[in-house]
Amino acid sequence: MRLVALAAVLATLACAAQDGPARPSPLEGGSEFQGAEIRAMQADAFGNPGMLWVDRGAGLWRSPRGARELSCASCHGADGASMKGVSVRYPSYVASLGGVVDLEQRINACVTGNQGAPALAWESQELLSLSAFVSSRSRGMPIVPDPSRDMDAAYARGRAIYFQRQGQLNLACTNCHDASWGKRLLSEPISQGHPADWPAYRLEWQAMGSLERRLRACYLGVRAEMPPYGSPDLVALEAYLARRATGLVSNAPGVRR
């Protein structure tokens, strides 16, 4: 009888480990781990440097593009209000694309597929501006990851990467962002590693950058080989991070050190 009960408890625990990610408590966004000046810069609706990309994105949103001479606005409306709640659902499974894509990939799918234009290069001013514009429409909204079963493989892959030690420093994401958040690494507080405020203006880069760029920088940080832009591994990791950050409010475009 006791063995059956023990087996049931163990099975439940195993299920819980598979089910939801272990989340830091309390859940705190990345800006909580930046200094006061950087937090102020992010909250400054005028002075947030990322807003320059949002403004440029608003202009690009209304510009005709590609063989079809269509603007984003011609389908999605001039002010982008239809994009409210969109970025906080990404990465997402998109049936027409047959797979899980992140926000930048989704934008490019529209650019190439619907507008008939060449794909926008990763980290190009154009792609970042559109991504910043779309993400800013969800400012203040919580992360609501795609719940469909089509996401399962991506979540599993992302979770595996998150817990996998890698690089010359032999560190897994969890070693810093679960076990050591709030502690200092070379004078900097370690964050919980949430994606909510991305794309973001990073002072280190003196420019706006995508979440993929930031994740690649983490790979570099542990001296691991960086996956290429658009790699399924990066998208899977983004998917896992989004699920782990469920409910956290997005303040994109963020500002980070």
Place this chain on the structure above:
Amino acid sequence: MILGKVQVPASVKAGEPFEVRILVQHPMETGFRRDADGHAIALHILDRISCTLGGKEVFRVELGSGMSANPYVAFFAIAAQSAELAVEWGDDRGDTGRATALVNVVPA
């Protein structure tokens, strides 16, 4: 065209100093950075911002490479009556940009 923007308060009292905020999109390349192949990235900076109120210059900045990328400056101005505030900026390659804002003066 160099993108940028200017902000003034929604309304100001005649003769009372109000803050003007300016943000311009520019890499402010110092000339000291190197690209992935090790080649020096050339110096490329926004070197001037000037501001007129009602057509008269009220403020000017000479920027060096020690100013952050995407330069931000703010200053104060006073206005006796409503007028247009016009900001112009230019870089070391002859690129320029401008933005305007209406300073709405209410009686003191």
Place this chain on the structure above:
Amino acid sequence: MRRRSFFARVAALAGVAAVRVRAQGRFQPPQDITPLINEITKGVAPEKKGVEVELPLLVENGNTVPLRVRVASPMTEADHVKAIHVFAERNPRPRVASFYLGPACGKAEVSARIRLAGTQQVTVLAELSGGRFRVGPRDVLVTSGACLDDASL
């Protein structure tokens, strides 16, 4: 004919200095900025008061440091601040920026985001009407980032 800015001329002249700086890497000693100040004051001694320099005591990333300068002045036609010059002694080009004001400002207060190449003293020189000068120094501690991310990647 557009007057070539001070910085364009300095950058051209500083070509040699810049190369030497690059060879030294990012850790360079403070330079004596007195000659740069004298170029503006023409030898007139600045008063060491009346210039308030607001900078964070500790800076997370030297790329973007918020600066606010306040100079006490009635800003009248007879008595006003003409210019505010910012110097960073350990930057490869110590002259950061110059702000030109006048009575139409009402207040001699400017803000900017500047770059600081390491822990150092920032010096602000105020040029007043009537050939007067004031100066205000401020020490800043600049930490560097942790996971040293290559900016181009």
